[in-house]
Structure formats: structure tokens, C-alpha cells
Amino acid sequence: MTSINAFLLLGGVLLFVSVLASTLSARLGLPLLLLFLFVGMLAGEDGIGGIAFHDFSTAMLVGQLALAVILLDGGLRTRIETFRVALWPAAVLATWGVIGTALLLGLFATWLLDVHWSLALLLAAIVGSTDAAAVFSLLRNSGVRLNDRVKATLEIESGANDPMAILLVTVMVEVLLQPEAASGWRFAFLLVTQMGLGALAGVAGGWVLARLLARLRLAEGLYALLIVSGGLMIFSATNAINGSGFLAIYLAGLVVGNKRCHATEHVLRVMDGLAWLAQAGMFLILGLLVTPSHLLDNAGYALGMALFLMLVARPLAVWSGLLPFHFARNEVAYISWVGLRGAVPIVLAIYPVMMGVPNSILLFDVAFAVVLVSLLVQGATVPMAARLFRVVVPPRDEPVDRLEVWVGETAALDLLEYRVAAGSRAEGRHPDDLLDEEGSDAVRCVAVVRRGNLLRTTSGTRLAQGDSVWLAAPDELAERLAKAFAAGGAGNELTAHAGFFGEFVVDPHCPAGELAAAYGFELQEDEVELPLAVMFRRRLARPPVVGDKVSIGAFVLTVKEMDHAGHVTQMGLKCPSLPRLF
Incomplete structure (x- = not known):
């Protein structure tokens, strides 16, 4: 009984300290996941x-178990609309991106570590995939x-x-332990089986869970347990x-999250905490598992691997994979940089150790060190790199909070909270007068x-700075309403974000020729009669x-605004700067 209490006390202390230290992580600009990892290492045999x-x-x-929960939560929060612009590019990176990265890194590791190519390729396969926990969180x-x-x-x-990463690791372990059983046909068969069965089971299982969630009436806390237990069954x-x-549980979460019902908000609230607990627990355990002194012994190898991965292997694999999709160069550069490694490579590095692969401890230590470098360098620079590579767009005017109140089987009421800012159009106004001005019944x-x-x-009520105003409004009006509560009269659509979107707002449905005639720029002959949005899409090529x-x-x-169907609803026009006369 004493040992059980000691174990629970230790686990509670480690988790408690990690959560409290999260404020320090934010101030230092370090990923929170890295903090959990360091706490585990400090508690380990080489630490205090x-x-x-x-x-x-x-x-x-x-x-x-933790990765399954994290992927389930990630699927629940992924909107199906994002697949409109990213499904095929992401699919290529999830397959060829992993293979290409592993091949290049394997060749480099063969030379750097002076080991057999099969062992080097196993190490490359272990660190070849990006990590869902790190990417979603950061x-x-x-x-x-x-x-x-x-x-x-x-x-x-x-x-x-x-x-794909798991498949590559499995195949390379077979090559090392049973070379006679390994073949290209077996790899192809495993790939089709893994992907096909994972996709089928995930979509079918997610559909069943979504139907159950919509039909059952349970205590609020049980809805999330239903989804977690169902997701783990599918996994x-x-x-x-x-x-x-892993693919199955991610797709199951995607299906459930996009078939919204009365229980969806309950599930998301609980899943947020469960996902953080899973990440914290996983990184604490992995931090305990590693021996820091062994990492120092292989620090040179790990640093060389990490630098080649970040600066050569990942960028080349991403560039070649995204070439057919006409991504802008700055977008390719940022996607290459945010190839975050996290818990997945460390978990994959455990598999060769358990299977008795020679030199597997070396693989584990190097993979762990590569993850540390990735989180320290790439993870800490995610916001800075986004600005450097110009993939940032101005933040939306959004509600402070939003709640979904279901009033029927298929009907929901959106409650949106706004905070009255100094100098906003809402300040000093009666709420009803302000809403009448917005022109929406x-x-x-x-x-x-x-x-x-x-x-x-009452009739004499006037909104003051700092007031919280709760509105019942359709979610599609959330951004428009937010402009009325934003500081400095930010509701003026003609000047909002003018530095980024341009000084003028134009209708994407107007003929391109009319805009060209009004502002004096030239178009190609076959573009004159096209709607502006069609002309824009043709030139953009994506x-x-x-x-x-x-x-x-x-x-x-x-492009300034788009609807949920992916149609451009508003565009900005930036005019050339006029030369100064004096």
C-alpha cells in the first residue's frame, strides 16, 4: 500500500509541477511539451x-494510449472545410514526405554514424514523421x-x-532481424493494408459514434467518455x-467532430483536458525513460542528424512533394521548417529496443536528442518563422467566448460574448440601437x-468600456458583430487591415475588365469578361x-473573406504608392 501511495504521490507532484511551470514556459517562449519532457528528465536517474x-x-x-487520445482530439477539432485546400498536399507529405525524408536522412546517417545502411535507415524512419501532439499544440x-x-x-x-513512419520502422526491423522475409511486395502490401483498413475503420467507426452521440441522452460528463472509449476500441x-x-482514430474524431449535435460541446470541453493530460503524462514518462548522460555521449551525432533533417532532408522532401500543387515559395519554406518532432519518434524508437535490434539503445538516444533539438529550435520559433516567411494573416475580429445551446434534435442557439473596447462603436450605445444599426433581425x-x-x-442603459455583452446570433455573423465592439472604430471595412488587404474592398463577382477600367491597370484579353474571383483563381493556380x-x-x-464553401466573398485592392512631390 505504501508503494502505491508513493507512486501516486510522485505522479501527482510531477504533473502538478509541470502545469505550474507552464507560465515560465510561455515567458521563455519554449514549447510546453518540452517543459514536461525536462521535468521527467530531472526526476530521472541522472536528475535530482x-x-x-x-x-x-x-x-x-x-x-x-496518449497518442491515440491526442489524435482523437485533433480529429474532433479539425473542420472538414480544411480538406478543401490541403487534403492532397497533406496526403503526399504524409506518404512521400516521410519516405523521402527517411531516404535522404538514412544516406546521411550511414556516413555520419558509420553503420550499416539498414540500421541508418531504421534511425531515419524513426525520426522521419512529424508529431501530431507537437504540431497541434504549438x-x-x-x-x-x-x-x-x-x-x-x-x-x-x-x-x-x-x-507511414510505423510501417517503415516495422519493415526495417524485419530487414535487420529477418532479412529473408523482407521484400518490396511485402512493403507495398503492408502499406495498402495499413492505410486502407485504417481509413475504412476510422470512417465507419466515427459514423457509428456520431450516431450514438446524437441519439443517446447521458449525463454531460459521460459523452466524452463514450467518445474516448469508442475511439480506443476503434484504435x-x-x-x-x-x-x-492511429489513422483510424484520427478519422473517427474527424467524422464525430463534423457531425455536430447537442453533445459536441460537452465532448470538446472534456477532451481538451484529456488531451493535455495525455501529452503531459506521455512526455513525463518519456523524460523518465531517457538517461541524459547517454544523450551527451551521442550529442555530436544527434546534432548532425537534427541539422541535416531540418535544413536538407525535410526541405527537399517537402519541396518535391508540394511541387505539383503550386504552393508559394514562402509557404513551402515554412512547412519545411515546422517539421516538428515530438513523442512519435521516441515511441517508435522504443520498438527496436523491445525487439532486440542490435545497437537499438544508440538509436533511442539519438532519436531522443533529435526530438530535443527540434522542439528547442523549431518549436520555439514557430511564431517568429511565420512572420519571417510571411504566412501570417491579420487576426479575425472574434467573440471573447461562444457557447452552443441545443434547443432541439437539429437546432442550436449560438451565444456569443463580446467585450466593449474603448473607442468602439458600441461604447455609449444602447444594445438594441447598436443591433438595429447592424441590420440583422x-x-x-x-x-x-x-x-x-x-x-x-432598461431604456436608459448605455454600454461602457469593459462591459461583457452576450448576444444570441448565428455564428456566421460573429466576425461582423465583433467589429462593432473592437477598439478605435475598427468596424470601418474600408480601412480595416489596409496595410495587408489593401485600401479598397472590391466585389469578387464584378467583371475584371470593369475594375481594370476604373483603376487603369491592364489585363490579358481573355480575362476582361471574367468575374474577378475567376480571374484571380486562374492566376493563382491553386x-x-x-x-x-x-x-x-x-x-x-x-482575398479578404471567404464563406464555408470556399467561395471568395470579399477582396481587397492595394494601390501603388504615389510618389511624394515635396
Whole structure:
């Protein structure tokens, strides 16, 4: 009983310290996942805790369970609309990207480590895939808004590339232990089986879970448990039939998250905490597992591998994979840089150790060190690199909070919270007068909260700076309404974000020739009669996203707003700067 209490106390202390230290992580600009890893290392045998933990089987179990929960949460929060611009590019990076990275890195590792090519290729396969936990966490907490093409490509790639990495590691372990059983045909068969069964099981299982979620009436806390337990069933059952459980659980979450119902918000709230617990627990265990002194012994090899991976192998694989999709060079550069390595390579590095592969401890130590370098260098520079490579778009005007109240089987009421800013159009106005000015009958003021107290609204009520205003409004009006509460009169659409989108707002449906005649720029002969959006798409040569730009002489057209179907609804026009006369 004493040992059980000691174990629980240790686990609680480690997790508690890690969570409290998260504020320090934010101030230093370091990824929070790295902090969990360092706390585990400090508690390990070379750290102040002195805990000798070498149970690779337990670490593998915890790692797989945590990754399954993280991928499920990632799928739940991925909107199907993102697949419109990123499905095929991300699919190429999830397959060829992993293979190409592993081949290049394997050749380099053969020379650097002076080992047999098969062992070097195994190491390259271990660190060849990006990590869903790191990508989801860092992109969504980076503080910058990436353009949708880049963000969706990175997230879908990280959620879908684990099967390829696992397959490569499995095949290379077979090559080392049973070379007579390895063949190209077997690799192709395993690839089709893993991907096919994983996709089929994920979509079918997600559809069943979504139907159950919509039909069952449970206590609020049980909805998330239903999805987690169902997701783990799909994960383990798919693995049992030699499919990719990681792909299956990600797709199951995607299906459930996009078939919204009365229980979806309950699931997302609980899953947020479960995903953080999974990440923290996994990185703490992996930090305990490693011996820092061994990392120092192989630091030179690991640094060489990490630099080649970040600066050569990943960029070449990404560039060749995205070539057919006409990504801009700055987008390719940023996607190449944010090839974040995390828990997946460390978990994959455990597999050769458990299978008894020669020199597998060397592989584990080098893979762990590569992950540390990736999180320290790439993870800490995600926001800075986004600005450097110009893949940032101005932040949306959004509600402070939003709630979904389901009032029927298929009907939901959106409640949006806004904070009145100094100098906004809302300040000093009655809520009803402000909403009448917005011209929408679908919006109602539900409550006004002032200094933490509910304010009784009368005819003499005037909104003041700092008031929280709750509106019942369709979600598609959220951004438009936010402009009325933003500081400095930011609701003026003609001047908002003028430095990025341009000084003028133009209708994407107007004939391009009319705009050319009005502003005096030249078009190609076959573009004159085309709607502006069609002309823009033709010149861009890829599906547009907010922030995409096309130059027409000295003028620049920029996509400003899009609807959920992927149609451009508003464009900005930036005019050339006039020369100063004095």
C-alpha cells in the first residue's frame, strides 16, 4: 500500500509541477511539451529525483494510449472545410514526405554514424514523421494566425503520417532481424493494408459514434467518455486486423467532430483536458525513460542528424512533394521548417529496443536528442518563422467566448460574448440601437455583465468600456458583430487591415475588365469578361485562401473573406504608392 501511495504521490507532484511551470514556459517562449519532457528528465536517474525507470514496455503502452487520445482530439477539432485546400498536399507529405525524408536522412546517417545502411535507415524512419501532439499544440497556441492552406497542410499531415513512419520502422526491423522475409511486395502490401483498413475503420467507426452521440441522452460528463472509449476500441481493433490504428482514430474524431449535435460541446470541453493530460503524462514518462548522460555521449551525432533533417532532408522532401500543387515559395519554406518532432519518434524508437535490434539503445538516444533539438529550435520559433516567411494573416475580429445551446434534435442557439473596447462603436450605445444599426433581425441581446454583475437592461442603459455583452446570433455573423465592439472604430471595412488587404474592398463577382477600367491597370484579353474571383483563381493556380495575393502590374488583389464553401466573398485592392512631390 505504501508503494502505491508513493507512486501516486510522485505522479501527482510531477504533473502538478509541470502545469505550474507552464507560465515560465510561455515567458521563455519554449514549447510546453518540452517543459514536461525536462521535468521527467530531472526526476530521472541522472536528475535530482534519481528515479531509475527502464520499463520500455510500460513507456510504449503509455505512449500509444496518449497518442491515440491526442489524435482523437485533433480529429474532433479539425473542420472538414480544411480538406478543401490541403487534403492532397497533406496526403503526399504524409506518404512521400516521410519516405523521402527517411531516404535522404538514412544516406546521411550511414556516413555520419558509420553503420550499416539498414540500421541508418531504421534511425531515419524513426525520426522521419512529424508529431501530431507537437504540431497541434504549438500551432494552436502560437499566438499567430496562419493562412488556412499552410495550417491545414501541417495539421492534416501530422495526423496522417504516423502510419507511414510505423510501417517503415516495422519493415526495417524485419530487414535487420529477418532479412529473408523482407521484400518490396511485402512493403507495398503492408502499406495498402495499413492505410486502407485504417481509413475504412476510422470512417465507419466515427459514423457509428456520431450516431450514438446524437441519439443517446447521458449525463454531460459521460459523452466524452463514450467518445474516448469508442475511439480506443476503434484504435485497438484496427491494430488487431493489421490496419493503422492511429489513422483510424484520427478519422473517427474527424467524422464525430463534423457531425455536430447537442453533445459536441460537452465532448470538446472534456477532451481538451484529456488531451493535455495525455501529452503531459506521455512526455513525463518519456523524460523518465531517457538517461541524459547517454544523450551527451551521442550529442555530436544527434546534432548532425537534427541539422541535416531540418535544413536538407525535410526541405527537399517537402519541396518535391508540394511541387505539383503550386504552393508559394514562402509557404513551402515554412512547412519545411515546422517539421516538428515530438513523442512519435521516441515511441517508435522504443520498438527496436523491445525487439532486440542490435545497437537499438544508440538509436533511442539519438532519436531522443533529435526530438530535443527540434522542439528547442523549431518549436520555439514557430511564431517568429511565420512572420519571417510571411504566412501570417491579420487576426479575425472574434467573440471573447461562444457557447452552443441545443434547443432541439437539429437546432442550436449560438451565444456569443463580446467585450466593449474603448473607442468602439458600441461604447455609449444602447444594445438594441447598436443591433438595429447592424441590420440583422437574427441578433438579440441576451445579457450585459458589468464588473462581474448582471446588469438589468432598461431604456436608459448605455454600454461602457469593459462591459461583457452576450448576444444570441448565428455564428456566421460573429466576425461582423465583433467589429462593432473592437477598439478605435475598427468596424470601418474600408480601412480595416489596409496595410495587408489593401485600401479598397472590391466585389469578387464584378467583371475584371470593369475594375481594370476604373483603376487603369491592364489585363490579358481573355480575362476582361471574367468575374474577378475567376480571374484571380486562374492566376493563382491553386484553391484560394484568405491572405492569397495576386499582382496585376503595380496593383495587388488580396482575398479578404471567404464563406464555408470556399467561395471568395470579399477582396481587397492595394494601390501603388504615389510618389511624394515635396
